[in-house]
Amino acid sequence: MKRTLQDNQEAFAGQEFFIGIDVHNKQWTVSVQSNHLALDKPVVVDPSAEKVSGFLRKRYPGGKYYAVYEAGYSGFWPARTLEESGIVTIVVNPADIPTMQKERSTKTDRVDSRKLARSLENKELKGIYIPDRLTEEYRQLARYRSRLVSEQTRLKNRIKAVLAQFNYRCPVELEGNRWSGVYLNWLRSIRFATSYAQMAYDEQLDQLQESRERLSRVLRELKRMTKEHESIGRLVTLLQTVPGIGFVTAVLLVTELVEMERFKRLEDLASFVGLAPSVHQSDEKSYSRGLTKRQHKELRSRLIESAWVAVRKDPVLTMKFGELSQRMNKKKAIIRIAKKLLSRIRSVWHTQKPYVYGVIE
Incomplete structure (x- = not known):
């Protein structure tokens, strides 16, 4: 058979x-x-x-x-x-x-x-980190907030473009309060000669208002998530002790990085975020071509923003930024500070202890 x-x-x-x-x-x-x-x-x-x-x-x-x-x-x-x-x-x-x-x-x-x-x-491939289902779900809310912020920025730019096109200028007394409640009331008071233009303008203001309301709801939900899940909430609270790291950035770090142990060295973490240099080497010559193009776009952007805040809060980082600024432009200097900030985040995560200001590495 x-x-x-x-x-x-x-x-x-x-x-x-x-x-x-x-x-x-x-x-x-x-x-x-x-x-x-x-x-x-x-x-x-x-x-x-x-x-x-x-x-x-x-x-x-x-x-x-x-x-x-x-x-x-x-x-x-x-x-x-x-x-x-x-x-x-x-x-x-x-x-x-x-x-x-x-x-x-x-x-x-x-x-x-x-x-x-x-x-x-041929063993030529290296797999990326695969989070569990729950972790992936936790990420969704923080990522959705990032999309809402981008959407809101685009709406504001469109509204500003309409104002510029028809020569509507912001009153002097509101210059320092752009997008405040008073400023939004002024925007609502603007009238166009035709109903067609008025509708197009009002629709954009309505979209902006809806976006702001959604953003508020998402922020409340993020806070509820950190309260209901102790492991997330504890780490988010610890990371906020690092200068320049606010609540939203801390949540983003926790949900995106998940396990700090998967980054064996600071350089591995910096490479993931996008704060590592792109190096070109040939024979004995080696030179940097600036930051690597590979990045976690949202994390890198957030950390650079946080670095600008940190240099005003932490004396050690303030001093280091001053030294770096003497030999390179400030945009390059702040990248170095962002990497140092990342090192502090990694340390707080590993030790599970609040950051102490003024400690020189």
Whole structure:
């Protein structure tokens, strides 16, 4: 009687299989590689770990499965469900995947999945941090607030553009109180000659008011979250003892960094945030090309803003900023201060003790 692979559940016992998955909303393209050989043609399956697991166990029963896919809009749920199915999975930054010239000129789902499988077997990939489901949910509110702030800035700029276009100038007595309640009342008092222009203007003011109200609700919810979850709240309170770190920045740090232990050195943390230099080295020559383009945009921006506050509050940082400003422009100097601020944040996180002003490292 003819035997099939299905009859022998251990046909590939102990053999390692490396799976590259090109993840899309409607389908996943799966490529398998083992012993540095591409096995068969890539297959297209429905977007679920169950389908991938079923295919692997049917085709290569008893094997050890290792999978990889690119970080993207799908988030981390594919990684979690693949792990639950017994497939060791990593998620990688698309920029970190080695790509041959012909793979750049011919980009398809099949090519991408094969490239992932090959790079995984060659140990050329380093996975990014995968938070648990709850941690990922905690992040949503802080990130939503950041989007609201950006949206509000765009609305304000549009309103200012309309005022400039029709020569409506802010009263002198309100110059120092832009976007205060009194200033908003003045904006509401402006009248245009036609109902069409008035409607367009009023709609933008209404959008701004709605955005401000949403921002207030989100801030209240963030405060409730830190009160209800002791581990988050305790760390947020500690981080606020660092000069320049306010409540929102502290929440952002806690929800984005999650575990400080994953950064073995300060340089690793600085690289993640985007406060590390981009270095070019050839032979014995080495030079810096400024800050790395890789960054956590929101964290880097927040820390630089916090650094400007810190140099006015902490005597040690004030003195250091003065020294740096004598040999470089202030924008470069504040980047150095932001990195020192990051070092203080790391120290407070590790020691679980409030920051003490004036301590020289």
